[in-house]
Amino acid sequence: MSESSRPGAAAGSATGSPTYSERLWVPLWWWPIGFGVAALLAAELNMAARALPDWLPYVVLLIVPVWILWWLSRKEIRVVGGEFVVDRAHLPIDVIARGVVVPASAKSAAMGRQLDPAAYVSHRPWVGTMALVVLNDPDDPTPYWLVSTRRPAELLAALGCADTSKS
Numbered sequence: 001m002s003e004s005s006r007p008g009a010a011a012g013s014a015t016g017s018p019t020y021s022e023r024l025w026v027p028l029w030w031w032p033i034g035f036g037v038a039a040l041l042a043a044e045l046n047m048a049a050r051a052l053p054d055w056l057p058y059v060v061l062l063i064v065p066v067w068i069l070w071w072l073s074r075k076e077i078r079v080v081g082g083e084f085v086v087d088r089a090h091l092p093i094d095v096i097a098r099g100v101v102v103p104a105s106a107k108s109a110a111m112g113r114q115l116d117p118a119a120y121v122s123h124r125p126w127v128g129t130m131a132l133v134v135l136n137d138p139d140d141p142t143p144y145w146l147v148s149t150r151r152p153a154e155l156l157a158a159l160g161c162a163d164t165s166k167s
Helices: 030-048 056-072 104-111 152-159
Strands: 020-023 076-080 083-086 089-092 096-102 120-122 130-135 144-148
Touching (some): 020 152, 083 144, 096 152
Antiparallel strands (some): 020 076, 076 083, 130 144
């Protein structure tokens, strides 16, 4: 496996302005639910621990959903400097043979029994569509990358590979 395409390799060489960039944020409707659960837990703690100031459980526990939802939204996809960067994994664009959009209706099949165990998968359950990028690198045992993205056609265009599912 080449150093540049290994999923755990650092993406330090990918500098410059990206031709494609996307952060996979959690859905907006998760935020009120997170704050509601935190407020409910804070109210329970406030009733149970009368020795604490009334405001303390709310201040402490309302920070928790912010941190959790931000942490879940940390995944970033970029095409920059001739590399395809997914979080800390990076792949030279010249080893990409072709790509295909995986619609939400086919996501279950792509992630199920059809999934090759050697594939690199970056999945976010709240993102419906994915992009499948097939590699042509004899030194890399990874056959393809399967990546969650909200704009798979734009990602494939930035990678310079046409969506082969439309032909």
